[in-house]
Amino acid sequence: MKPRRYALAVVAVLLCAPLTAGCSFGGDGGGAITAEQAKPRIEALLSGTVGAVQPPVQYLDELYDVREHTDWKHDSDGKSLVLKKRHLMPMISQPKRTVLLQQLKDYWKAQGYTLHEDNNGNGVQGVSATAPDGTKVGVSFLGGGSATITAGIDPVVTPPLDHPLRDTSTSPRPPGTPEPGTQDDPYWSH
Secondary structure: OOHHHHHHHHHHHHHHHHHOOOOOOOOOOOOOEOHHHHHHHHHHHHHHHHHOOOOOOOEEEOOOEEEEEEOOOOOEEEEEEEEEEEEEOEOOOHHHHHHHHHHHHHHHHHOOOEEEEEEOOOOOEEEEEEOOOOOEEEEEEOOOOOEEEEEEEEEEEOOOOOOHHHOOOOOOOOOOOOOOOOEOOOOOOO
């Protein structure tokens, strides 16, 4: 499996594993919220989490990802998982991963989040948390030094195909932008 796909799979597991453990996500007893309600909650969670990283880091956002719930026949139940990824641009050295994880865990604990730690023994580390409103957030690392923070909400009422949240026609990545996790940073890369 390619490293990028492996990273995406790990992030999905970090976020989705707690989702299947009977957690409530809507803040209203588990009911689905709308895409309009989900977006600012996800943005606030990502901004707060990245803002807790000191010294500050540059990052690159991906577009929102809407994953419809389907059964084995691919029939939708009208609900989706909505998530967004924020890639940290500097290469995070192995010793600094511990520092970054501790900063994020401290921030999430201070916000009243419930922590979920993961270290699968395959070179991928991560920690995730559930915010009091049910929003999930997680960070994962790959062997090459890239770090990705992902936040999501499940369930969300599936937005129509023409909803702006589902617009994947433009890339958030400006031309010439380096790959996340490849920039040398005087603190985070050493």
